[in-house]
Amino acid sequence: MIKVGVVGASGRTGRCVLQALRESDTCLLQAAVVSPQSPQRGHLVDGSAVVYSESLDVLRSCYIVTGK
Numbered sequence: 001m002i003k004v005g006v007v008g009a010s011g012r013t014g015r016c017v018l019q020a021l022r023e024s025d026t027c028l029l030q031a032a033v034v035s036p037q038s039p040q041r042g043h044l045v046d047g048s049a050v051v052y053s054e055s056l057d058v059l060r061s062c063y064i065v066t067g068k
Helices: 012-023 056-061
Strands: 002-009 027-033 066-068
Touching: 002 012, 002 056, 012 027, 012 066, 027 056
Parallel strands: 002 027, 002 066
Antiparallel strands: none
16 A cells, blocks of 8 residues: 555545545545645544644655645
8 A cells, every 4th residue: 555645635636546546446535634724633533543733744655645
């Protein structure tokens, strides 16, 4: 599995990437980064055990990082 981190996960593009990762057989969502003001911060990403985070440190365990 390819571990993917998404920066800007609550934005339009980020949500599209999250959907594509849910449908993927080869990629796994490992991290989802949002702004400190995001209402998603601290909540689970739908269909995963990943929590939306404001910290870029969560990206350290990822092979690929997408986003802004």
